[in-house]
Amino acid sequence: MVVLRNICVASPADGSLVVRDLCLDPGAGRVRPFAKDLRDHVVLPALVNAHDHLHQNGVPPLPQTATFNNSYEWAAAFPSHVQNPAVKAALARPLSVRLWQGALKNTLCGATAVMHHDASHGLCEGAAFPVRVASRCTWAHSLHQGYGPDVLASYRATPAHVPWFIHLAEGVDELASGELRELRQLGCLGRNTVLVHAVGLDDADIADVLQAGAGVVWCPSSNLSLLGRTIAPQRLRTLFAAGRLALGTDSRLTGARDMLAELAVAEAHSDFSPRELLQLVTGHARRMLHIATADDFIIVREQHGEPFDMLKGLQRAQLRAVIRNGEPFITDPDLEDWFTSLGIRCTAVNLDGQPKLCRSEALSPARAPAGALEPGLALQ
Numbered sequence: 001m002v003v004l005r006n007i008c009v010a011s012p013a014d015g016s017l018v019v020r021d022l023c024l025d026p027g028a029g030r031v032r033p034f035a036k037d038l039r040d041h042v043v044l045p046a047l048v049n050a051h052d053h054l055h056q057n058g059v060p061p062l063p064q065t066a067t068f069n070n071s072y073e074w075a076a077a078f079p080s081h082v083q084n085p086a087v088k089a090a091l092a093r094p095l096s097v098r099l100w101q102g103a104l105k106n107t108l109c110g111a112t113a114v115m116h117h118d119a120s121h122g123l124c125e126g127a128a129f130p131v132r133v134a135s136r137c138t139w140a141h142s143l144h145q146g147y148g149p150d151v152l153a154s155y156r157a158t159p160a161h162v163p164w165f166i167h168l169a170e171g172v173d174e175l176a177s178g179e180l181r182e183l184r185q186l187g188c189l190g191r192n193t194v195l196v197h198a199v200g201l202d203d204a205d206i207a208d209v210l211q212a213g214a215g216v217v218w219c220p221s222s223n224l225s226l227l228g229r230t231i232a233p234q235r236l237r238t239l240f241a242a243g244r245l246a247l248g249t250d251s252r253l254t255g256a257r258d259m260l261a262e263l264a265v266a267e268a269h270s271d272f273s274p275r276e277l278l279q280l281v282t283g284h285a286r287r288m289l290h291i292a293t294a295d296d297f298i299i300v301r302e303q304h305g306e307p308f309d310m311l312k313g314l315q316r317a318q319l320r321a322v323i324r325n326g327e328p329f330i331t332d333p334d335l336e337d338w339f340t341s342l343g344i345r346c347t348a349v350n351l352d353g354q355p356k357l358c359r360s361e362a363l364s365p366a367r368a369p370a371g372a373l374e375p376g377l378a379l380q
Contacts, residue, residue, distance in 0.1 A: 046296035051248025054102025070171025169200035176200030
């Protein structure tokens, strides 16, 4: 049994903050109990990233002199970018290592679950993989990209209770604004449909999305980078009020460094309060992905000010601990006994210049040194 004493347990769902002992039971076969007084600390539900392409996070972004009308224009410009030696080198890395980096990107910042919008080839499974992937979700890439599963066949093969994801209306032109109509005509707009980006939708489209019971994943960093704009605040508010909006990072190829950075961009381009933003990446996202993260948490030092402002401007190296399945994944060095009490091997690392302890099995995908896995992560 692990007991975190006198810690403030914060709930983004109802805004409550209660100082109490938090008991975690990682399961049988552990070595000895562990207790730590963490007064002046706050524990929050771990974050959930509702949209990422895990294998693309090490690919350098496409240089741009202007924004695009839609994502298809961006994709058409990408083949010439592949000739860049740095891009060639990134794409030449084994898929297992590229997926592992994307997983580390997420969990190191406290996002312990993710929707990977691509094929995983069975490489995202197993207890050692650094992030929990929403394996029950299905996907098609988009209506017109010509990549991935056939849209109609994919949707029809997906049970009604399983979330089905598709990039849609990722643009600011007529093509993007007409994509919801196309999707509806195909019969692919239902309660399990999740639209990623949705920048090109208008108020009537948003009403149609909600009437169908569908949802939207908002990726503001990627939208601003590619298109120069993102979903309007009033439309975000409508989706949020219905509980049908979550937040995603996309990959670093187009999006933010990680979910903490994405939250800052989301705040700058909406009227959401800090607590509402946290709802997007906790309860809203869990429901949309049909994923359980009850034993996943992040721990931060308590700060003065509004209770849910604690993630404002927070960097991943400032997290005191990231907990997966009731067990420490990465912590500050003074929490080493937490690892040893559970019989978990940990490795001393530097994360963005700060000393940390990381679960050892998370650092060896097949395997590459830690620094090659994720920029900013290095063995001490």
